Amino acid sequence: MIIDLKGKVAIVTGAGRGIGRHIAMTLAKEGVITIGTDIRAEQLEDLGQAFAAEQLPGAQFVCDVRDAKRIAEVVEEVRSRFGSIDILVNNAGVASGGIVEELKEEIWDANMDINLKGTFLMCQAVAPIMREQRSGRILNAASFAAIVPAYGSAAYASSKAAVKQFTRVLAGELGPYNVTVNCYSPGMIPTDMNHFAEQTEERQNRLLDTLTLRRWGNKEDIANLICFLASDLAGYITGTMIDISGGKFATQIPAFAYEAAARKESLRS
Ligand SMILES: NC(=O)c1ccc[n+]([C@@H]2O[C@H](COP(=O)([O-])OP(=O)(O)OC[C@H]3O[C@@H](n4cnc5c(N)ncnc54)[C@H](O)[C@@H]3O)[C@@H](O)[C@H]2O)c1
Incomplete structure (x- = not known):
């Protein structure tokens, strides 16, 4: 089975760094004409140079x-x-x-405006084109925070939970036109947004202990999912949220499995 995306045209927002940059590079390497957009011009310039160095198809705005x-x-x-x-x-x-008691209104607004309203505005602009084409794939970044929110994440988690519901509504509206709309929920992918891998060892271990697979996610993990969801192979998936978190809290205390495995290993040796 081969994922064939060659010749398709994609827009990736927030492509200047982090997961978005990796998604853009991966799609372009799969032969997708990939348009990266971002608010930060200097990051986009850097992305443009990376595209040029590898002669990848696309543009930046x-x-x-x-x-x-x-x-x-x-x-x-x-x-x-x-x-x-x-x-x-x-x-x-x-x-x-x-x-919540200390949350600044401008922080609440930034999360809602960028994460939720930004997704809405992009979809509103692109949906008529996909509707006319009678085909298209819309993929929205939600977050594990939309499933289980973290302490102090009221603004972020609320915005991402709303992205999930928005995704379902839009999937319903675009279903008759063969356009699928899904969202995905990364767990913990170290980036400049969170600096997970730069925290103290003790804190990293506490975070990793919440994961069934007990490793940080990679940007590749997300890019691979995007390639699949964007492909013809995923044509029957719409209106859903894919949890891509290494099984975060799949069981109540994932670390128990690691302790049991370590006990078994020590009995064997
Ligand atoms: N990294 C994780 O563990 C994780 C987990 C769950 C969800 N996510 C989601 O994945 C997405 C990417 O996260 P990341 O970790 O790569 O973050 P990041 O901060 O490294 O990258 C975000 C990008 O978005 C751009 N951006 C910010 N505001 C913008 C605006 N108003 N208009 C256009 N571009 C803007 C930034 O310039 C940056 O390039 C985000 O939506 C994030 O919420 C990430």
Whole structure:
């Protein structure tokens, strides 16, 4: 079975760094004409150089996902230059927080505006094109926080939980047009957003102890899922949220399994 994405056209938001950059590079290496957008021009320039160095197909546009006018310009340019928009990955996001009693209104607004409204605005601009094409794949970054929120994550977790419901509503609206809409929930992928792998060893161990697979996620793990969900092979999946967290809290205390495995090993040796 082969995932064949060659010649498709994708937009990946927040492609300047982190998971989004990896998704953009991976799609382009699969032959997808990949348009990376981001609010940070210098990061996009760096992405452009990486594309040029590997002669990957695509383009980069500075675009704030909160700016409907700029989104319309970019989407129109992509359509007129490349002919279609087959894949939209709404990856751009922020994860600032604070406990509710101290949470600043601007932090609440930033999470809602970028994570939720940004996803809505991008979908609103791209959906008519996919509807006309009678095909398309929309993939929205939710988060494990949409399943089980973390301490102090009211703004972030609420925005990502809303992305999940938004995804289902849009899947329903676009179903008749053969456009699928799904979201995915990464668990813990070390990036500049969270610096997981730079915390003290003790804290890292406490975090890893929540995972059935007991390792950090890789950006590749997410990019691989995106490639599958964007492909024809995933044509019967819509309106769902895929948990890609290494089995975070799949059981109540995943660390027990590791303790049992260590006991078995020590009995054997
Ligand atoms: N890393 C994780 O463990 C994890 C876990 C769950 C969910 N996620 C989600 O995955 C996505 C990517 O996360 P990441 O860890 O790579 O984060 P990151 O901070 O490394 O990258 C986010 C990107 O989004 C861009 N961005 C921010 N605001 C923007 C705006 N207004 N318009 C356009 N672009 C904007 C940033 O410039 C950056 O390039 C986010 O939606 C995040 O919530 C990540």
